[in-house]
Amino acid sequence: MENPSSGIRGAIEENTLAILDASEATKHTRDADDDRIAFLEAVRAASLLPENKSPPTFKMCEAIFKILRFGKSLELISTSYQLLNELDRRFPRVYVTNANGSSMSHELVVLQEAWTPFVLGTDISDSERATNDLTGGLLDPLGFHLLLQGLAEVSDVENFQALDTKVLSNMLLFHYLVSVLEGDFVPRNQMYKETLNWILVRESLLNMILCSRKMNFKGLMKDCLTTLCGLGHFLAEYDNAVRFSETSLVKQPEAIDTALAIAFLHFGRIACDAMLKLMVMVMELDSSKKDADMQGHTTRADGVRTPLAEIIQDELTYDKNILSPFLQVFKDSKWKLEIIVQFFWKYISKPSVRTRRSNGPAEDATFSRVLKCISNSSSTKSITKKIGAHAIHLLLAHGFQAFLLLSAKQTVEGLPDSKEQVAGGSIVETCKNLISVFNCLKTLDKQLEISSCAKEAIFVAATIMSKKL
Amino acid sequence: MEMDGPLDFESEDPLLSSPVTLKKRKKIIGLDDLLTDHYKDKCKLVEKESKQAKKKKNYDSDDDDFGKEAVVSQVVDECQNKMNQLGGEEDTSIWGLNVFGEQRPPPALQSQELESCHFLQTFLNNEVNSLLNLTVEKGDAFLEGLLVNGWLSTLVSLTGRAEKSLAVWTFNLMLYSSREDLRTSACDFWRDVMLTTNEVEQQHLQIDWFPNYAQLGEALESYGYRFECSLNPGFVHTGSGRGEPPQNIRAWIKFITICCQTKIKNNIFTSSEVEQLAEAIICLFLDRQFQGITMLLCECLQSLINYFTDEEWKACCENIAKSLVCRIPMDLNCLRAVECISGVDPRSKYLRSTIAYQILLLCFENEATNEEEVLRVLTSITVKDKSCDLFKLYIYLVLTENWLVGSRMLEGKPLICEMWGLFLRNCSCQIASTDLRSYASKVRNKASYILQSSFDE
Numbered sequence: 001m002e003n004p005s006s007g008i009r010g011a012i013e014e015n016t017l018a019i020l021d022a023s024e025a026t027k028h029t030r031d032a033d034d035d036r037i038a039f040l041e042a043v044r045a046a047s048l049l050p051e052n053k054s055p056p057t058f059k060m061c062e063a064i065f066k067i068l069r070f071g072k073s074l075e076l077i078s079t080s081y082q083l084l085n086e087l088d089r090r091f092p093r094v095y096v097t098n099a100n101g102s103s104m105s106h107e108l109v110v111l112q113e114a115w116t117p118f119v120l121g122t123d124i125s126d127s128e129r130a131t132n133d134l135t136g137g138l139l140d141p142l143g144f145h146l147l148l149q150g151l152a153e154v155s156d157v158e159n160f161q162a163l164d165t166k167v168l169s170n171m172l173l174f175h176y177l178v179s180v181l182e183g184d185f186v187p188r189n190q191m192y193k194e195t196l197n198w199i200l201v202r203e204s205l206l207n208m209i210l211c212s213r214k215m216n217f218k219g220l221m222k223d224c225l226t227t228l229c230g231l232g233h234f235l236a237e238y239d240n241a242v243r244f245s246e247t248s249l250v251k252q253p254e255a256i257d258t259a260l261a262i263a264f265l266h267f268g269r270i271a272c273d274a275m276l277k278l279m280v281m282v283m284e285l286d287s288s289k290k291d292a293d294m295q296g297h298t299t300r301a302d303g304v305r306t307p308l309a310e311i312i313q314d315e316l317t318y319d320k321n322i323l324s325p326f327l328q329v330f331k332d333s334k335w336k337l338e339i340i341v342q343f344f345w346k347y348i349s350k351p352s353v354r355t356r357r358s359n360g361p362a363e364d365a366t367f368s369r370v371l372k373c374i375s376n377s378s379s380t381k382s383i384t385k386k387i388g389a390h391a392i393h394l395l396l397a398h399g400f401q402a403f404l405l406l407s408a409k410q411t412v413e414g415l416p417d418s419k420e421q422v423a424g425g426s427i428v429e430t431c432k433n434l435i436s437v438f439n440c441l442k443t444l445d446k447q448l449e450i451s452s453c454a455k456e457a458i459f460v461a462a463t464i465m466s467k468k469l
Numbered sequence: 470m471e472m473d474g475p476l477d478f479e480s481e482d483p484l485l486s487s488p489v490t491l492k493k494r495k496k497i498i499g500l501d502d503l504l505t506d507h508y509k510d511k512c513k514l515v516e517k518e519s520k521q522a523k524k525k526k527n528y529d530s531d532d533d534d535f536g537k538e539a540v541v542s543q544v545v546d547e548c549q550n551k552m553n554q555l556g557g558e559e560d561t562s563i564w565g566l567n568v569f570g571e572q573r574p575p576p577a578l579q580s581q582e583l584e585s586c587h588f589l590q591t592f593l594n595n596e597v598n599s600l601l602n603l604t605v606e607k608g609d610a611f612l613e614g615l616l617v618n619g620w621l622s623t624l625v626s627l628t629g630r631a632e633k634s635l636a637v638w639t640f641n642l643m644l645y646s647s648r649e650d651l652r653t654s655a656c657d658f659w660r661d662v663m664l665t666t667n668e669v670e671q672q673h674l675q676i677d678w679f680p681n682y683a684q685l686g687e688a689l690e691s692y693g694y695r696f697e698c699s700l701n702p703g704f705v706h707t708g709s710g711r712g713e714p715p716q717n718i719r720a721w722i723k724f725i726t727i728c729c730q731t732k733i734k735n736n737i738f739t740s741s742e743v744e745q746l747a748e749a750i751i752c753l754f755l756d757r758q759f760q761g762i763t764m765l766l767c768e769c770l771q772s773l774i775n776y777f778t779d780e781e782w783k784a785c786c787e788n789i790a791k792s793l794v795c796r797i798p799m800d801l802n803c804l805r806a807v808e809c810i811s812g813v814d815p816r817s818k819y820l821r822s823t824i825a826y827q828i829l830l831l832c833f834e835n836e837a838t839n840e841e842e843v844l845r846v847l848t849s850i851t852v853k854d855k856s857c858d859l860f861k862l863y864i865y866l867v868l869t870e871n872w873l874v875g876s877r878m879l880e881g882k883p884l885i886c887e888m889w890g891l892f893l894r895n896c897s898c899q900i901a902s903t904d905l906r907s908y909a910s911k912v913r914n915k916a917s918y919i920l921q922s923s924f925d926e
Contacts, residue, residue, distance in 0.1 A: 015921055019914075030563075041808060046922065049812050049875050075760045082764055086813070168761070236617075238649040258713045263761020265649065266719060328618075404623050427627075438600055452614055455601050459611070460620050462597040463588050467628050 013057045016042045020063060028072045036067050040079050048086060055091040061115040066137040068173055074259055077169040084176055088183060096187045108191045108200060117180060118144070120208050139177065141212035145220050147174055151271060152227040168263055171271040178274040181206045185281050192288055198297035201288050206281055210305070217305050221282065225315055228275045229322050232329030235268045272329065280332045282308045309335065313343055323391055327398040333409070337367060337402035340395050344370045347386045348379070367403045371396075371433035380440045389441070393454035400434050400457045431461035562860065564805040566700040566797065568756040569693040569712045575645045576687050583609055586634045588624070612638070617654045622661035626674065631662055633677040640680050643720045644688045656720040663731035679734055682742040685725065689749065692718055696745075699796045700752065713758065722750070722765050729772035740781050741788075747773045748793050751824075754809035755802055767811055774816050786820050790827040803828045804864060807871045822876035825868040832865065844869075844888040852899045852912070859900075859908040866896055866915055874919075893920050 019039040043064060047056045056064070064087075068080040093114040097107045119138045139147065150170050184205045192201045201207060210217055286307040292298050316323050316339075330336050345365045374383050384392060407427055438458055442448050450458070583589070584605050589612070592598060593605065603611060615621045616639065625631045643655035662676065690696060692714040725746055728737045738746070750770045753759050759766060777785050797803050807828070810821045829843050837843040847865055851857060869889065873879055879886050896916035900909050 012922065015918060019918075042918070049818075075757075078761050078763055082767070085764075090813075236650040259758045259760055262716065262719065262758060265716060266762050266765065269653070331619075401618075401620065401623065404627065408623070408626060435597055435600075442600060450600060453618060455603070455611070456615050456618055456620050458597060458600055459592055459603070459615070460624055462595050463592060463624060464627055466591055466595060 009054055009057055012046045013060055016046060016056075016060060017063065033071075033073055033076060036071070036076055037079060040064065040067065040076075040083050044083055044086070048090060053090060055114075056087065058115050061087075062137070065117050068169060068176065069137045071169060072165055074165055074168065074263055077165060077172055078263070081172040081176055085179065088180065092183055093180075094184050094187050096191060106191065106194060108187060116184075116205065117177060118205055118209065120205070120212065141209045141215040144177065144209060145215065145223070147177075148220065148223050148227060148275075151275075152223055152230060165260075168260070168267050171267040175267075175270045175274040178278050181209075182277060182281060185285065189284055189288055192292075196292075196295060196297070198288075198292040198295075201285065201292070202302065204285075206285060210282070210285070211303055218311060221279075221308050221311050222315065224275055224279055225312060225322070225326065228272065228279070228329055229325040231268060231272050231275070233325045235265065235272065236328070238265065276329070276331060279308060279330075280335055283335050309339055309342065312339055313346070316343065320388065320391055323394055327394055333402040333405040337399060337406060340399040340402065341365045341367055341370055343395060344374070344383075344399075347383050348373045367399050368430055368433065370399070371430065371437055375433060375437045375440055377440060377444065380437070381444055384441070384444065389445070389448065390451060392441070393451040396434065396437065397451075397453040397457035400430070400461065403430060404460075428465060431465045434458070434461045435465075562801055564755065564801040565757040566702055566752070566755040566802055567712055568695065568700055568752050569714050569758075570695050571712070572693045572715065573691045575691050583612060583634055583638055586612070587632055588628070613651065616642070616658060617650050619654070619657070622658045625658075625662055626665060629673045629675060631674070631676045631678075636676060636678040640684075643724065644717050646717070647715070649716065652717055652720050656723050659724060660727050663727050663733050665733070674733060676733065679737060682738050682746075685721070686745075688717075688721060692721070694749065694752075696749075697796075700755070700798070700802075702798055702800070702802065718753075719762060719765065722753075722762070722769050725750075726765075726769040726772045729769075729776045738776070740777060740785050743773055743776050744785050744788050744792070747789050748796075751789075751793055751806055751809065752796070755797065755805055763809070766809070770809075771811060771814075771817065774820060782816065783819070786816075786823050787827075789820070790824040793824060794827045794831050799828065799832055799861075799864065801864070804867050807868065812875065818876050822872050822878055825872035829865065829868050829872065832861075840882075840885060841888075844885060844892065847892045848888050848895065850895070852895055855906075859906050859912050862896065863908045863912045863915065866892075866912060870915075870919055 016039055019035055019042055043056050043060055047053060061084075064080050064083055067076055068084065071077045071080060091114070093116065094108065094110050097109055117138055119140045147170060151174055181204075185201075185207075188200045188204045192198065209215060210220075286309065289298065289302070290307070312326075316326065327336070330339075342365065348370070374380050387395070404427065435458060438450065438454065442450075586608070589605075589608050593603060612621075612635075615624070621635070621639070625635075639655040639658050642651045643659065644652075646652045646655070662674070665674065686696070693712065694714070729743075731737075747770060750766055750773065754763065754766055774782075774786075793806065794803070797806055807821055807825045810824070811817045812821045826840075826843075830837065833843060833846045836846045847869060850862060850865075852859075852862065869892065873885070873889055879889070893916045896912050897920055900913045902910070902913070904910070904913075
């Protein structure tokens with residue numbers, strides 16, 4: 001099936017790729033790199049600048065992507081990354097239309113033939129992965145996991161000294177891949193919520209990658225968690241006063257160093273945001289899947305996996321050291337609050353026998369209820385014993401912050417939908433309860449040193465109350 | 470470039486502008502193809518002739534083997550020299566300017582007494598303070614914690630007010646702190662406060678202090694940015710700290726973007742201030758130190774050019790272009806200055822085109838003062854001439870493309886169209902593929918690429 005414009009597109013493809021053909025694909029000489037830049041500029045000029053824009057062809061996309069993956073100069077990787085993002089914004093693969101302009105008739109449009117950087121279904125052997133010739137640089141689920149693990153190494157300070165463009169291109173690559181997943185998943189999930197058609201979500205790239213036989217889901221999610229914490233912590237600690245170039249083993253011209261340093265801090269933040277976005281998407285996918293499960297729409301083929309929120313809770317329980325860095329960098333207030341509330345709920349002695357499936361997360365738990373449950377001296381005592389004073393301070397402070405952000409968001413977005421009621425309770429009341437919990441903790445242990453983040457939470461609570469909101 | 474419409478310089482052709490059937494149109498394009506074929510054949514013929522001439526020369530002049538060998542080795546030597554020359558030349562032809570000089574000490578901060586911060590004061594008298602034991606002395610460190618952990622913007626949006634002392638304090642941290650966590654958190658704070666999407670909040674949010682252009686310019690100057698002086702090529706910085714801006718520059722760029730996007734306060738900048746900022750951002754594009762954050766620069770430039778009103782836009786755009794082109798050298802840097810502009814929307818297309826045109830005017834300062842004259846100078850260049858500077862020609866070619874194509878500049882100007890077409894054909898057909906001069910192949914390829922993509926339409 002040829003579309004009418006394929007003749008023109010074919011000619012553009014031939015012309016632009018001719019720019020690249022002049023240089024050998026594997027060379028990294030100045031000339032070859034100049035040609036690559038010229039190619040990117042030409043693709044941009046042909047696809048984005050004309051009035052009637054048309055997307056680049058498969059081969060062109062693949063060539064751009066290859067430059068991002070294997071490019072050795074900062075100019076190449078950032079130009080190709082920018083072009084890929086611009087193209088995706090202009091030519092989305094999946095989108096929701098508003099057919100008649102009325103809000104009732106949404107329709108999901110999926111361009112099946114559109115190019116994606118992922119290969120699914122076909123296996124890539126290790127040798128192919130090494131040469132990257134047959135795959136055209138595309139990634140399979142395992143390749144995606146390897147990339148993510150590579151990022152974890154970046155946050156290792158020892159390795160940071162040997163900073164090179166490979167690290168930087170991996171950060172951009174990861175960010176780009178996640179935004180491809182996002183562009184595919186978000187409209188599908190939005191449509192699922194309206195139509196309850198599980199197939200839409202089942203066929204999303206994200207779900208197919210997670211369901212892949214080669215993918216170790218739990219491993220991937222744990223790697224996400226460690227990378228997010230490590231990278232976030234590293235970036236927060238970075239200080240101009242300590243210049244990494246001074247300790248660098250590789251001698252490089254100064255200007256390159258500044259260019260890399262400026263890029264590193266920016267890309268690091270981008271990669272962190274992408275990691276967070278990926279985790280939030282997985283949690284949204286989990287919740288849609290659970291929903292579909294209840295409706296009986298899923299089949300055996302959908303498989304069973306532990307929801308990410310539970311994996312995170314387990315990790316936090318076993319390793320209290322990651323609690324603080326995790327809460328620092330995990331900035332999505334909805335899921336943060338959910339995780340914190342469920343974490344507490346596990347340790348709170350429930351007053352009544354629950355009739356729901358007792359192994360699933362409690363549906364009726366809210367932050368306000370948690371505060372109420374632990375604000376009498378006996379329950380405070382027992383929960384301090386179970387979780388530890390420091391962890392309680394952290395959890396309460398971050399839970400409170402997520403609560404505030406979420407309530408602010410809910411008032412903006414109008415009527416809260418029933419599922420979003422995690423926030424629960426009024427702001428002033430919650431402020432009051434938070435302070436009374438800390439008063440309880442203080443009366444239990446007169447020597448108690450309140451941690452700095454809890455102090456900040458108390459300060460904010462008291463200030464809000466004094467404004468009588 | 471339009472893909473489906475007729476060739477740019479054909480748009481005035483009466484045959485084309487009249488409604489014709491698809492078949493007929495194809496025939497006409499067929500004629501165009503014949504024309505290109507004709508030109509191509511001509512080119513080949515010229516090449517062949519020159520080759521034959523060379524061959525003849527060789528055979529005629531030398532009979533004995535020794536002579537031949539001498540000539541061959543001489544030719545090889547010449548080639549070698551030329552290659553070396555080429556290599557040497559190309560090393561200098563890389564974009565990159567020293568946009569930054571030495572850093573200066575940050576301007577004396579108008580330090581507001583943080584102790585006077587209202588909600589800190591109120592809290593000290595609050596009974597809840599018995600839990601915290603907060604004192605005035607610990608106030609600064611405590612506020613830093615509030616900022617880094619993201620409490621401050623929540624507090625401001627819930628209480629509806631950003632006090633002057635807080636605003637000044639966070640502004641200074643953002644632009645001058647050496648700690649990454651402080652400067653990014655301070656920047657996030659301003660973003661959260663200024664880009665709030667809550668309309669109710671927007672109306673009630675009271676920000677007691679706003680930075681102005683002078684303070685932002687002062688910051689950029691202290692980073693070492695050279696205002697209003699011509700910039701010299703350079704991509705290797707020697708000596709430590711010279712020509713390297715601090716990392717705060719990222720926050721500075723983001724803050725400018727925020728100032729242009731916010732709806733909380735109108736007219737933070739005057740239009741001439743925005744002109745200067747836009748010029749500065751384009752200059753940053755030209756410094757190789759920023760190649761990693763071109764996304765930030767793009768977003769910033771886009772916000773800046775959208776800040777103008779429709780009435781002032783064209784005049785302001787010309788001002789930006791005029792003052793920019795005086796500062797940059799006429800080499801690959803001026804191409805970079807044009808191509809860094811996104812060109813996706815009408816305004817940035819217009820800016821691209823205007824800057825390209827202003828550079829061309831400056832190149833032909835004594836020869837051309839209007840569009841027609843510029844093109845006349847271009848078409849009068851004899852590309853075959855050995856003394857013709859092909860590097861310059863390449864720059865003219867790319868600039869002219871950016872000036873004319875895609876910006877509606879060609880609409881209703883048949884003469885300009887015709888001359889542009891002639892210039893392209895000169896460049897693509899009159900330079901032989903055997904031409905060894907540096908940039909010969911770049912000019913030829915570029916011109917035939919533009920021609921080709923026009924003919925494909």
